Amino acid sequence: MDPRQERTRSSLRSAVLDLAAHRPVGSLSVTEVARAAGITRDTFYRHAASPVELLATVLEEELRRIDPPTRGGADEFVRAETRLLQHVAARREIYRRALVEGAEGRVRQVLQAVLAARLGEYLQDHPQDAPAVPDGLGDDVTREILVAYSAAGTVEAITAWLRAGGDEDDIPALARTIVAVGPPSWNRPVGRTP
Incomplete structure (x- = not known):
């Protein structure tokens, strides 16, 4: 991209x-x-179809720059969740309007889609971290359900936090809480097998 286009985008x-x-x-x-x-x-x-789509694109770019977990274990998931929550806190008013007030569904969609995509990528690289479901629907469907459930649950947890004020001091506890209610395999210390 040439410098003029980059300045315009910025x-x-x-x-x-x-x-x-x-x-x-x-x-x-x-x-x-x-x-x-x-x-x-x-x-x-030339850059966007609407202000809503422009904002969605900007937030998606920011969300994709947040490093997801790279290995299993509660500490790694808490670190990744903390980075996500710090991003939300930095854009608190935008997310509060979108998630709490429901003013903009597109922002909710982007947040949930990026979370699902990143979690899906993680599980692709770490299939052992998807819970085994005896007599379940098969590994691929189970992974897809886990991703959808976890992404939607995380967005709803963030919504509840923002509704309660979204205090930045709560981020470490919120990150631990979100991870704790996730699949048991994400809460184990690294090096321990289920």
């Missing part, structure tokens, strides 16, 4: 994050975001 990113921190992104117009970014509406549309 301006758009800053503008939509700033505006969405103060108002629901669904109420923002392309004109407002373009003006705040110092670009034209035409230029905006």
Whole structure:
């Protein structure tokens, strides 16, 4: 990407994050975001279809930069969960509007989809960390259910935390709680087999 395009993307990113921190992104117009970014509406549309999609793209990029667990064990999962919660805390007002007030379903979708994708990648590399289900549906379906359940549950836990105020001091305890209610194989110390 050439430097001018990169500057435009950076301006758009800053503008939509700033505006969405103060108002629901669904109420923002392309004109407002373009003006705040110092670009034209035409230029905006070269980068995004709407303010909602722009915000979704920006948040997805940020979420994908958060390192997922690289190995099993409760400590590794708590570290990964803590990094996610720190991101949410940094964008607290945006996530509060999207998750608690329900003002923007697209942000919820992005958060859940990225969590599911990262967890799916982890389980692809660590199939032993998926719980064995006697007489279950098979490994692939079990993994898919685990990923969907865990991603949705994490989003709902974050929603409950934000509803309660989203205090940053609560992040370590919240990370431990989310991991503790996950599959037992994620809560074991590294080096221990189930």
